[in-house]
Amino acid sequence: MSALDILKDQLRMRAFDGVLTERLVQDPAAHGLGRLPQSAKPDATVHSVCGYCATGCSLKVHLQAGRAVNLSTHSDYPVNLGMACPKGWEALTPLAASDRATTPLLRGRDGELEPVSWTAAMEAFCAGFKDIQKQHGADAVAFLSTGQIVTEEMAFLGSLAKFGMGIVHGDGNTRQCMATAATAYKQSFGYDAPPYSYQDFEESDVLIFVGANPCIAHPIMWQRVMRNQRDPEIIVIDPRKTETAMAATQHLAIQPKSDLALFYGLAAHLVSIDAVDLDFIAAHTEGYHDFVEFLADYSLETAAAATGLDYAQVSRLARLIASGKRVSFWWTMGVNQSYEGTRLAQSMINLALMTGNIGKPGTGANSITGQCNAMGSRLFSNTTGLLGGRGFECAEDRQTVADILDMPVERIPDRPSLAYNEIIDAIDAGTIKGLWLVATNTAHSWINQKRFRRVREKLDFLVVQDMYHSTESAEIADLVLPAAGWGEKEGVFINSERRIGRTRKVSQAPGQALADFHIFRLIAHHWGCAELFKEWSSPEAVFRILTRLSHGLPCDITGIDGYADLEREGGIQWPFKKTEREQPGHELKAQRRLFEDGKFYHANGRAKFIFEAPRPMPEPVNADYPFILLTGRGTSSQWHTQTRTSKSDVLRKLYPKNPYVEINPEDATALNIKPNSKVCIRSRRGEVEATAVILASVQPGQVFMPMHYRITNHLTASAFDPYSKQPSYKACAVTVHNIHS
Template structure:
């Protein structure tokens, strides 16, 4: 029976769908939670992770409760005051900066940070310390999409919204499993198809996932052949006359070079490379060509690749040659894996960008931010270290100190041994986190306890550019502080107190909003009071230029006038090479490993791993291989196997299934330690190759072998 006393509307802090939730504080002190029926993104629906979100804050058994530090790693961490922890950190940072320069320190943050937190860390290191060494775990999941959008559309701007689902008649899902990873999006897709049987769903994926099971056409391509497939679809669209010549003439460049490129392979050659039938490519192209609404969704299968940017461009090309963008139901939609990956992009939370989609390499942009912040230093004119570069630089002592906020790189980084030895060698490590489940805590010189979801306030932006407000609903335990407050207190210890003299988060938000004036993400019409009152608004919404629709203020869809953010206002079609440059299999490691999520876990399980109900779905890590590959190796269902690669191994139970292609195996990414060892950690096997433009790692393609485990 419900004993409601106090209800709060908030936003789920897992994936980038950004579902609205209503949390109720019951009179018995417990929390209950349900989907927010009034929230435009989820309309009351929640997935298994979202439904159980409140348990993660009610269980405080492993919370970090007070600051701790140690003078060297052989000593145990000891409880200290906030002043002591921040003063020592500031003293160490100042010493390194004086002796080795500002690039000797770095912040590694997270797509789970709120927008105000992202903004403050950027302001501190870029505008006051004078280094661009801030990067985020979002580098590991969507930086290829950022670059793809920029190169094609002029800026990192998602052109579409969730309401485009119901206006589409062909939905192309590629390199994504939204049925498990973005379930509420997928429920909207399935409901739309159920009500409109003519709607076609195409899914390109080397695995047969739950998303594939509700699709009309599965293009079960060989891993790494996405560009070959998209170019072949492009060729058929050109040859069959599905191209929008008026749109190309008036609004896009690069078509001739694109045609020349895609004509270099026949459809039969492309089909052979992809390992599928030419008819299937013809069918996909025909549906796309005839569609009134062509919407594409993608995530890590395209992004987490050594050719991730080109994969993105090859997909966006299909929208540009057909003019299927800037109209209801049409457009390329990059889904985001984290709740505020978008907010990080907006506030400059990558090593190469500045707030308001400004660029580090642009002198005018640097000057605008220096003036705005009244910076005591020049903003560095070169990008800082990206995620993988930071750990490489720590390992060889180019980087002396790292401050890790709300992320767990010892499970999530590729080629994990590099990250682990880097943290061991690092001269100074600060870890700011919610719980001691994060493996990084054990490598820290200073540990700072952070407030969790519901214990702090601020804003986030979901995958459809929707900024939402999250109120503080409960107090943080012990001495834990909101991340924003930790940063502004530290800035004061560094001697920047005058510029970080905030009393509350709304002041940080309102300052950030002023930075966006005149940029493509201009939200000067959305002050903190309005976002609190309205709960969610899609950017841009400039002051005095209200583009209202229905009851929801903001801009639902971009490029409706086909004016893009490039200098000449024209979209750019790119002729992209289709060769995959991933690590190649050989005799010793003949299989390709791809890693990914399972339905009920999220990231490195520091939150979902605490919820008994979620752990029941799939309690242990596993590897999936094709039955024929298993037969070749005398492996039977459920046996313990060793998956080995050029950098390490894992030891897990095997599942035999033709859901994976022959030659492919799949390992979930979530587990760090199991039974006290790291033998379930997928990133023991992945490699450090990155896309040259986005610097995003190649998580979806590593060479491995699978063999029966034999006791030594």
């Protein structure tokens, strides 16, 4: 019996509604999802949340004869209000790429990847991982997932791996972008809870962006800032003069990794001039007096000295924070991807708490999320935390989840997974021998890339599940499983402001590619644990399971009655409890923020002041490596490892094809480097070539390279935040020289 026959039998026995099941039986090419959303007609328009960044824009996808032919923007959706960035406009193009994975590929004895049937692929998958577990123990297999697939698939993957396959260790590539924010919020607020609504961009008097470049990374969020009618002050704190800094009212070009000293100096000054909200502090926080004692060694003078800023610049920022107006703090990867990122994020949380700038319009300490579903990953991926933000170590949490899922509690691990970097270390140490990558491109994106390439050779079995057979990770895999992408499956994403929005199937996956959801169902059958997941019959069925799992948690979404609710309301921000929905005269607000009542998620209802002295940069400059390499997003048309954006002719024309490095004119003159010449950038880990771009946007002694090119992470260093375990991509020491000199 073929794997497709097995899938048909599963669908007949357990499956979706009768209409869709009939379609599947009659149309095997649909591979478990049908040609169209159930609600769509052959010529129709459906709304679908974009699958690139965590802004969560809704797009109108236009269907003709059952095929997606075009898209436009959704003017009524409360996120993007009719706007879209270049990536959104080109969202359909990557689906038609010529390098789509259309059949399973298995590496043969000759070392080449060859097409095989799904049956052969499943036999190889199960035999490969089971043999490793039998020989080396259950902990010898791990998985690394993503912030790119829908929430239902994340939950299925984490539950299948941990409860069905006995795999303890699994993490997501959200460890690379959002772990710091999640950890900071958990420690400070008691739960991973970004408090804001996008409306706060428009209602703030003072917006402070730290290590954030929303002009490039989140263009629609920046458009929301531009809609602000309050004549706001926009402060950008960043070593590099980014596009956002150019549009700001003030740019503070600090020295790399000096921001923690800056915020402690600002906090000390606010205390010294009594510009703090003592009533809010007394009623809603703990640890403030210890924080004040800690601040005795800090001042505006120490902040200016540490950052290289003029005292007047620091003083002006202090006055703005102390103004009594609506102040909001916003950060992204410049904070998160740091060796002390958790404490840096908390230094902004502390400033918001001590001035009462939280829980009110236009305020907050606000982490801007990166990937389209990083928030879904943080809550429901079941990787380093148990479903819904619970803990694997907690017996009560394990029992609650087991009861809701109707499975033996013994199936649930009693310890958390290793983090991403620890999984890589375990592979290097020889204790993990099998790895399963799902919709993530570790062989491009992981820090200190040469080390990962070396470590990969220690794996007995590497499986890559992806849309494309051409990714750097797929090229070195033993088995490639072809997956459907955005627009080829159903589910929900959770965006930066906690809004749950529906993404729709508008196109048929090519060849034998399956939605990740159905690959997981197929694996469950072949592994022999399908009975545990008999209720997990469709994405919406899983979404309803997740609503039950959320009951009583800060992310409670028991008030959402399936996908129809999300369609009708234009997405719904968590929390949305069933009791809230049942209130007389209830009307769901389009924009909602957390902590309006001053109650936080620690047991005592208070937020915590958390702090720690700044630490030296792990890899400072010296005579041999005199430059600091900064990394970040290059253009609004590029996305991560360019796996999808490179498939669009339109997007490719909007960014440089080849890697480049930005160099200050003073340094270029000293090194005799001309514009557009080839230069060599070398770190302690390797060297790469790039085109020189001479710009004053970087300070002397610093250079900048976009993260999107595969060579960039040949240079970055293996440094990690001790609390979030997030890599410190943003600063390492390099040398630069003219290749022809």
